[in-house]
Structures are given as C-alpha cells and as structure tokens.
Amino acid sequence: MGEPLVVNVGPQHPSTHGVFRMKLTLDGERIVDCEMIMGYLHRSMEKLAEERSWTQNIPFTDRTDYLSAMTGNLAYCLAVEKLAGIEVPPRAHWIRTIMAELQRIASHCMAIGTFVNDCGAWHTPLMYMLREREKVLDLFELACGARLTTNYMRIGGVARDLPPEFLPRLQALVQELPHRISEYEELLVENEIIVARARGIGILPADKAIAYSVSGPMLRGSGVAWDIRKADPYAAYDQVEFDIPVGTHGDCYDRFLVRLAEMRQSVRILEQALDMIPPGPVQTPVPLALRPPPGEAYGRIESPRGELGFYVVSDGGPSPFRFHIRPPSLINLTPLPEMVRGLTVADAIITLGSVDIVLGEVDR
Amino acid sequence: MGAVAAFWALSAIAVGSALAVALVRDLVRAVVALVGSFLGVAGLFVLLSADFLAVAQVLIYAGAISVLMVFVIALTPRGARDNSETAMRWPALALAVAMTALMTTVALVAHWGPQVKEGLTETAAAIGEALLSRYVLPFEVASVLLLAAMLGAIVLVREE
Amino acid sequence: MRDLGNAVGAFLEWLADVGAPSWLLYVVSSLVGMLALLGWALGSQLFFIWAERRLIARMQVRLGPNRAGPFGLLQPIADALKVLAKEMVTPRGADRLLFWLAPIAVVVPAITVMAVFPFGERMVLADLDVGVLYLAAISSTAIFFIFVAGWSSSNKYSLLGAMRSVAMLISYEVVQVLALLSAPIFVGSMRLGDIVAWQGQYKAWLVFLQPLALLGFIIASAVEVNRTPTDIAEAESEIVAGYHTEYGGIRWGMFQLAEYIAGFAVAAVVATLWLGGWTLWGLEEWVPGWIIFLAKVYGAFFLFIWLRGTLPRLRIDQLMAFAWKFLLPLMLLNTLLAGLEVLVWRETGAPAAAILPAFALGNLALAGVLVVGWAVLLGQLRPERRPARPLLVQEVGAIYYRPLEEAREA
Numbered sequence: 001m002g003e004p005l006v007v008n009v010g011p012q013h014p015s016t017h018g019v020f021r022m023k024l025t026l027d028g029e030r031i032v033d034c035e036m037i038m039g040y041l042h043r044s045m046e047k048l049a050e051e052r053s054w055t056q057n058i059p060f061t062d063r064t065d066y067l068s069a070m071t072g073n074l075a076y077c078l079a080v081e082k083l084a085g086i087e088v089p090p091r092a093h094w095i096r097t098i099m100a101e102l103q104r105i106a107s108h109c110m111a112i113g114t115f116v117n118d119c120g121a122w123h124t125p126l127m128y129m130l131r132e133r134e135k136v137l138d139l140f141e142l143a144c145g146a147r148l149t150t151n152y153m154r155i156g157g158v159a160r161d162l163p164p165e166f167l168p169r170l171q172a173l174v175q176e177l178p179h180r181i182s183e184y185e186e187l188l189v190e191n192e193i194i195v196a197r198a199r200g201i202g203i204l205p206a207d208k209a210i211a212y213s214v215s216g217p218m219l220r221g222s223g224v225a226w227d228i229r230k231a232d233p234y235a236a237y238d239q240v241e242f243d244i245p246v247g248t249h250g251d252c253y254d255r256f257l258v259r260l261a262e263m264r265q266s267v268r269i270l271e272q273a274l275d276m277i278p279p280g281p282v283q284t285p286v287p288l289a290l291r292p293p294p295g296e297a298y299g300r301i302e303s304p305r306g307e308l309g310f311y312v313v314s315d316g317g318p319s320p321f322r323f324h325i326r327p328p329s330l331i332n333l334t335p336l337p338e339m340v341r342g343l344t345v346a347d348a349i350i351t352l353g354s355v356d357i358v359l360g361e362v363d364r
Numbered sequence: 365m366g367a368v369a370a371f372w373a374l375s376a377i378a379v380g381s382a383l384a385v386a387l388v389r390d391l392v393r394a395v396v397a398l399v400g401s402f403l404g405v406a407g408l409f410v411l412l413s414a415d416f417l418a419v420a421q422v423l424i425y426a427g428a429i430s431v432l433m434v435f436v437i438a439l440t441p442r443g444a445r446d447n448s449e450t451a452m453r454w455p456a457l458a459l460a461v462a463m464t465a466l467m468t469t470v471a472l473v474a475h476w477g478p479q480v481k482e483g484l485t486e487t488a489a490a491i492g493e494a495l496l497s498r499y500v501l502p503f504e505v506a507s508v509l510l511l512a513a514m515l516g517a518i519v520l521v522r523e524e
Numbered sequence: 525m526r527d528l529g530n531a532v533g534a535f536l537e538w539l540a541d542v543g544a545p546s547w548l549l550y551v552v553s554s555l556v557g558m559l560a561l562l563g564w565a566l567g568s569q570l571f572f573i574w575a576e577r578r579l580i581a582r583m584q585v586r587l588g589p590n591r592a593g594p595f596g597l598l599q600p601i602a603d604a605l606k607v608l609a610k611e612m613v614t615p616r617g618a619d620r621l622l623f624w625l626a627p628i629a630v631v632v633p634a635i636t637v638m639a640v641f642p643f644g645e646r647m648v649l650a651d652l653d654v655g656v657l658y659l660a661a662i663s664s665t666a667i668f669f670i671f672v673a674g675w676s677s678s679n680k681y682s683l684l685g686a687m688r689s690v691a692m693l694i695s696y697e698v699v700q701v702l703a704l705l706s707a708p709i710f711v712g713s714m715r716l717g718d719i720v721a722w723q724g725q726y727k728a729w730l731v732f733l734q735p736l737a738l739l740g741f742i743i744a745s746a747v748e749v750n751r752t753p754t755d756i757a758e759a760e761s762e763i764v765a766g767y768h769t770e771y772g773g774i775r776w777g778m779f780q781l782a783e784y785i786a787g788f789a790v791a792a793v794v795a796t797l798w799l800g801g802w803t804l805w806g807l808e809e810w811v812p813g814w815i816i817f818l819a820k821v822y823g824a825f826f827l828f829i830w831l832r833g834t835l836p837r838l839r840i841d842q843l844m845a846f847a848w849k850f851l852l853p854l855m856l857l858n859t860l861l862a863g864l865e866v867l868v869w870r871e872t873g874a875p876a877a878a879i880l881p882a883f884a885l886g887n888l889a890l891a892g893v894l895v896v897g898w899a900v901l902l903g904q905l906r907p908e909r910r911p912a913r914p915l916l917v918q919e920v921g922a923i924y925y926r927p928l929e930e931a932r933e934a
Contacts, residue, residue, distance in 0.1 A: 120837025
C-alpha cells in the first residue's frame with residue numbers, strides 16, 4: 001500500500017471520450033503524476049490533404065472535430081478565403097453564423113451530457129440533452145443532407161441555400177430551447193451532488209491558462225474574457241449582440257456553467273439571425289480547381305471547444321502545400337497533468353470530461 | 365431428540381472451524397473458518413434459548429470482528445501473512461494441553477443443572493434491565509473503554 | 525386465498541389429524557415458509573429486473589427493453605439465460621475455495637434476512653423476539669464476504685475496490701442500526717410482529733413519528749445494498765474495479781441476485797417498521813394483508829429505482845464524511861429524542877390520540893430544522909458550495925479569476 005501504483009486509464013474505457021490513454025501514478029488515493037498518450041486516432045489528415053484539391057479537403061475538416069463539423073468547415077473556408085482573397089456574399093455570412101451557433105448548441109449538449117455522466121448520473125441528463133441535439137441534427141439534415149459530417153461550407157459561401165421549411169423550423173426550435181435550457185439549469189446546476197463533485201476540482205488558474213494557450217470554455221471558465229467571435233469577428237458576428245459567459249474559479253463546475261450559459265447565448269444569436277438574414281446568393285463562384293496565389297493564411301474561429309485554427313500555405317498549385325490544423329482539444333489537454341495532480345482517480349475522470357476533448361481533433 | 369442432534373452438529377461446526385483456524389495455511393482462509401466458528405457458537409446460543417446473545421454474537425463477531433481481522437490482514441506485510449509453522453509451536457501445544465486439562469477439570473467438577481426455576485422468555489428485556497440496574501458500572505466502564513479506543517484510532521491516523 | 529396463513533395452518537392441522545409426529549409438522553411448516561420466501565424473492569427479482577429497466581428508461585425519455593416478448597417481459601429470462609451460458613473463468617492466482625464460496629456467502633444473508641418479516645397476520649417464518657436486531661446482524665455478515673470476494677480474485681484493483689466497499693459498508697452500518705433502533709424505542713419491543721401490531725392499534729405509522737430515522741435508514745440502506753447514488757463498487761468511471769470484476773457467468777449473477785434481494789429486504793424493513801406492515805388503517809379487514817404488504821414493499825423499492833435514475837454518484841470520501849459527520853450525529857440525536865418522547869408519554873399517561881399527533885408534528889419540524897441546521901454548521905451550505913451562475917461580459921480582454929480560497933473567506 002506504500003509504493004506508488006501505476007494505473008492505466010484507457011484507451012478502451014467508457015469514460016475517456018474516445019481512444020485516449022492516461023497513465024496515472026497514484027500514491028494511495030491521490031495522483032502524483034499523469035502521462036498522456038495520444039495518437040490512437042491519428043489518420044495523417046494533414047499529409048493526405050496535401051494531395052487533394054482545396055475543395056476536396058473540406059470533408060476532412062468535418063472529420064477532425066466530428067462533434068462540431070460545421071465549425072470545422074467554417075474555419076478552413078475562412079483560411080482559404082483569406083489566402084485567395086475571395087469575398088463571401090452577406091447571406092452566406094448569416095447562414096454560416098446560424099449553422100455555427102446550432103452546432104455549438106449540439107456540441108455543448110453532448111459535452112455537458114457526458115460530463116454529468118462522468119459524475120455518475122446514469123445517462124439520465126445525457127438522454128435529455130440528446131433530445132435537443134436530435135432536433136439540431138434534424139435541421140442539419142434538412143439543410144445539407146447529413147447529420148454529423150455536414151460538409152456544408154464551401155470556399156466562397158455555403159454549398160446550397162436553405163430549404164424553405166428550414167427557417168420556420170428554426171424559429172420553432174428557438175422558441176422551445178430557452179425552456180429546455182432552464183430545465184437543465186434546474187436539474188443540473190442546482191444539484192448538490194454535482195456541485196460537490198465538480199466544485200474545486202481540476203482548477204486551472206487564469207495565468208496558467210493563458211500560459212498554456214488554452215482557449216474556449218476552458219479559458220473562459222478560468223476567468224479570462226476572450227472569445228474570438230468578439231476579438232476577431234468573422235461571418236456575421238460583428239452584427240449581432242451577445243454576451244460572453246465567464247467563470248471565476250477555473251474549476252470543472254465553472255466550465256460546466258460556462259457551457260450551459262453559452263447555449264443560451266447561442267439561442268440569442270439565432271433569434272437575431274432569424275430577423276436579420278438577407279436574401280441573396282449564397283456562394284461566390286469559385287473555380288473547381290482553385291489555385292490561390294502563393295502565400296500563407298491563418299483562419300480561426302471560436303469552435304465549441306476553443307480556438308480552431310487552420311494554417312494553410314499555398315504554392316500556387318491545385319493542392320495545399322501545407323495544411324495544418326490548430327486543434328483546440330490538443331492544446332487544452334496540455335495542462336491536464338497539472339490539473340489532476342493531487343486529485344483522486346474519479347476526479348481525474350471528471351476533469352478530463354470537463355476539458356471536452358474530441359479525439360479526432362487531438363490526433364488528426 | 366432433535367435438540368441433541370442439533371447440538372452435536374453445531375458443536376462439530378464450532379470446534380471443527382476452530383481447529384481449521386489453527387491448522388489452515390492461508391490466513392484469509394483461517395479468518396473464514398473463524399467466522400464459521402462464530403456462527404456455530406451462535407447456533408449453540410440459540411439452542412440454549414438465549415436469542416439475544418445469539419443475535420448479538422452474529423452481529424458483533426461475525427459481522428464486525430471479522431471485518432477487523434480483514435483490515436489487520438490487509439495491513440500486514442506480505443511476508444508475515446502465512447499461518448504456517450512457527451518457533452512457538454511447542455510452547456503453544458503445551459499451553460493448549462494445559463488449558464484443555466483445566467477446562468475438563470472445571471467441566472467435571474462443576475454442578476451442571478438448572479439454576480433457575482423457569483427459563484426466561486424475553487431475554488433482551490431482562491438483559492437490558494440488568495445492564496442498567498445491577499451492572500450499570502461495568503456497562504459505563506465498557507462504554508468509556510470503547511470511546512477511548514475510538515479516540516485513539518482517530519489520533520493515530522491524523523496527518524500531522 | 526384471503527389469508528394464506530390460515531390456509532397453511534389448516535394444512536398443518538390436517539397433517540396432525542392424519543397422525544404425523546410433531547417434528548414432521550415442524551419441518552413441513554418451516555419448509556413451506558422457506559420455499560414461499562425463496563419463490564417470492566426470486567420471482568420479484570425477475571419481475572423487477574424488467575421493471576427497473578423500463579422505469580429508468582421512462583425517466584430517461586426512452587423506451588427500455590421491448591424486444592424480448594411482449595413489452596420486453598421476457599427480458600429477465602433472456603438475461604438469466606445469457607448469464608448462465610457465459611464462461612466462468614477462475615483467475616490463475618485465485619484462491620479456488622474462497623472464490624467459489626464468496627458469491628454463495630453473499631446471497632445467503634440476503635435471503636435469510638427475509639425470515640422475520642410478517643407478510644400478513646400469521647404469515648411469518650420466524651417471529652423472533654429480537655427481530656430488529658436479527659435484521660442488523662444478518663445483513664452485517666455479508667460485509668465480510670464482500671471482502672473475501674475481492675481478496676480471492678487475485679487482482680489488486682479488485683482488492684482495493686473491496687476494501688473501499690467494506691469501509692463504506694461498515695460506516696453506514698452504524699447509521700443503519702441506529703436508525704433501526706427508533707422503532708423499538710417507540711413500540712417497546714423488538715419483535716416485528718409487535719411493531720406492526722402497534723402501528724395497527726394506534727393507527728399511526730411510524731413514518732410520521734420518526735421521519736428523520738426513516739430518511740437516515742433509506743440513505744444508509746441504499747449504500748448497504750450498493751445502489752446509486754452510492755454504487756461506487758460497480759461504477760465504470762472509477763478505474764479501480766469493483767470486487768466482482770473477476771466473476772463471470774452465474775457467479776456474477778449471484779452478486780446481482782444478492783443486490784436485488786437485499787434491496788427487497790431493505791424495502792420490506794421500510795414497509796414493516798415505518799409504513800405499517802400489512803395494516804392499512806383498518807383496510808386489512810377486507811384486503812388480504814400480504815397484498816398490502818407487497819404493495820408497500822414494491823413502493824419502497826420504486827423509491828430506490830427512482831433515486832438511481834435521478835442522482836449522480838458521490839465520491840467515496842465524500843460519502844464517508846457524510847456518514848460520520850452528518851448522519852451519525854443526527855441519528856444519535858434522533859434516538860435520544862425518541863427515548864425522551866416515550867418517557868414523556870409514559871410518565872404523563874396522556875391518551876395516544878392526543879399525544880401522538882403532537883409528537884408527529886414536533887418530530888417533522890425538528891427533522892427539518894436539524895437537517896438544515898447541521899448542514900449549515902458543517903459548512904455544507906457555504907457560498908462556494910452553493911449553485912452559481914457565470915458572469916456575462918460584453919468586452920474581451922479582462923480577467924475575472926478569483927482563487928477558491930479567497931471566495932471561502934468572503
């Protein structure tokens with residue numbers, strides 16, 4: 001009972017949110033060290049992308065962060081549009097905003113549901129949140145034919161216009177969502193056991209968060225007010241009003257609260273978008289074999305997990321010379337050993353849940 | 365007739381398990397045998413119509429002392445965890461023989477026979493009243509002893 | 525059919541008339557009782573495997589098993605067949621005798637404890653004078669064999685899981701026994717038949733007179749039978765595996781059987797001691813007592829299913845702190861109060877109809893005050909333990925971080 005015990009969590013484990021492995025060194029009940037081993041889902045996307053044309057790489061971006069495909073598409077298209085100097089019509093900006101916020105709601109439903117699942121509630125909150133996610137995925141299916149790997153954004157706009165029944169259904173959803181979110185707040189935020197499990201666990205102070213380049217709800221949970229939608233606006237975000245939820249203590253509970261509040265802000269943005277979306281074309285015509293001028297560009301967005309960036313380099317050819325993804329999940333994972341030091345194994349699993357990783361992004 | 369058969373069966377269980385405690389090699393198996401012995405003794409109490417004692421025997425010994433033994437085993441270093449031959453076996457045998465002789469003498473000399481006119485029907489009430497009237501001093505002393513043990517345990521595991 | 529106790533009694537009388545010796549009568553009556561209990565326990569378990577999954581599914585906005593048989597009613601049979609067909613692997617370094625013994629030794633106390641419950645007016649297998657203490661004693665013997673199960677698996681994670689389970693179980697056993705004591709204090713006898721008769725006589729269920737004890741008992745028993753919110757031994761998100769990891773096939777099935785039957789036993793204790801057993805304020809003249817009793821047992825078990833579907837899990841050190849610091853003092857206070865009330869009742873000789881409602885209201889109010897007050901005293905309602913909301917800001921760039929210790933002093 002005295003010597004340190006090495007416990008292996010994963011890669012096959014119900015709670016690691018994918019094929020992720022943590023080697024925890026325990027002294028008694030407390031963790032003294034954590035070694036993270038990733039790469040189980042590496043699919044060499046960055047290399048494969050160098051052999052495909054710029055437009056053919058858009059499906060790759062669905063599959064990096066497979067739980068928020070729309071935002072992946074969006075980031076890549078922004079990067080290429082910056083590189084090639086392509087203008088996007090206003091209606092496309094608004095459609096992109098709507099899709100990104102819908103994706104944020106769906107992704108946070110999943111993230112919060114699995115987080116509370118890790119706390120031990122036998123799937124009940126997860127099942128409730130999957131209800132809302134299903135409605136969002138139905139809307140995606142209406143717009144582009146796919147639920148998960150949407151492949152909807154194109155360089156210069158979006159693939160096709162919204163069908164006529166999309167906006168009324170979105171209106172109905174937007175009216176229903178605030179009640180549901182209040183339901184979740186009542187069920188989950190006020191729950192003593194979740195507060196007891198998640199308060200004070202996995203604390204990441206603000207200076208460390210900035211030093212580790214953490215982004216997204218994890219950064220905002222640590223008290224730093226930073227959101228790329230406000231700091232470096234893209235799509236139609238400079239024309240809508242919304243707030244940024246910010247936590248104060250940097251623990252798992254604050255991250256959970258931030259995600260729940262972001263869902264409400266997304267609904268606010270959607271309401272404004274429904275009013276302000278203009279008619280018009282949805283894509284600037286772009287040649288199929290696009291050859292952007294030589295140069296480099298970095299396009300970034302606020303994905304549900306943090307700052308998703310695409311660094312693309314062109315040498316004038318039909319394929320990218322370099323296609324690099326800045327995955328928020330991977331960067332957010334780097335402070336994990338520091339966050340779990342001194343915690344028990346159960347708390348470490350909750351902390352991992354609150355980081356909200358998607359292995360497709362981490363390993364690419 | 366049934367009582368006699370039950371007596372021999374329960375005694376066999378109690379004594380056999382007790383022998384197993386001493387003779388079995390593995391320490392955890394010895395503790396399991398010990399629990400068996402406790403249950404045998406509880407059965408003997410039932411045979412004597414001492415229902416409260418029987419249930420208390422199960423609750424305290426089979427329920428709590430066994431768990432105490434378990435923690436003792438878990439905290440013993442691995443090397444000391446077997447029940448095999450030790451250097452003390454000849455003194456232990458001598459002591460066992462002496463104790464057997466003493467108890468046999470006592471059993472043969474004592475007057476065995478009913479001490480009261482009628483058996484008690486409600487033993488729990490009788491024991492309770494006795495504990496709080498005639499034997500209140502031993503009761504309180506035992507309580508203080510238990511309290512001291514609990515406080516000692518807490519003091520010992522405090523991290524300074 | 526109305527009173528099964530009478531039916532069995534009539535059968536035994538017929539046997540005696542036919543000329544059977546007395547020992548045969550004794551054996552036959554015991555056998556009938558034991559077989560009835562076993563049949564009821566196993567039958568209820570089969571039904572409740574189905575019922576629990578459907579109920580939890582309804583709470584989770586989904587359907588539950590509906591493929592095997594109409595409404596999925598044959599699902600327990602399918603589960604049982606699957607469990608029986610699985611391979612039972614014994615780990616190489618395992619202690620074969622103890623490995624074989626542990627599942628059996630965990631089921632036996634769960635079933636044996638049912639012997640003292642009065643299912644109806646004369647439907648008790650063994651109405652012991654020390655019935656309440658018997659309940660505590662038999663359920664405590666299972667704890668040791670849970671450790672044996674973890675030990676004999678020769679898996680260090682199983683052993684760690686077993687030690688944590690045992691520590692949790694002995695902590696809550698103290699709370700459970702103290703909660704159990706409140707009923708005998710009021711009634712003046714530890715016989716379960718007497719307790720039910722007292723509740724029938726005074727038309728007062730002990731749930732109204734001892735709400736705090738019932739609360740403590742339900743929480744402690746949920747821990748004792750390893751149900752959520754305290755199923756740490758079986759949790760998949762705890763890497764240290766539970767004590768029954770290495771058990772396959774029917775051996776694991778036995779552990780599940782023990783958990784369910786212990787759950788029924790606990791529900792039966794709640795129904796007997798606090799909900800009035802087989803009495804229902806006089807309705808037992810027309811409705812058979814055992815139907816009333818079973819309805820209460822299943823109602824109490826439904827409460828456990830409901831808790832499982834709703835609450836997340838506590839961490840083990842939080843659980844133990846909750847037992848020793850919160851529940852134990854409350855149960856001690858409750859025992860003291862119960863004793864005081866009985867003393868007052870006996871000394872003043874007031875009529876039951878006057879004094880019992882006074883006790884009930886007083887105890888209810890006191891329970892609320894004690895629970896909230898003790899929570900505040902222990903600091904469980906501190907500001908940072910309360911639910912919160914995030915700040916909503918408009919501009920980027922500012923830092924709002926405050927370490928948790930500073931918030932504590934605030």
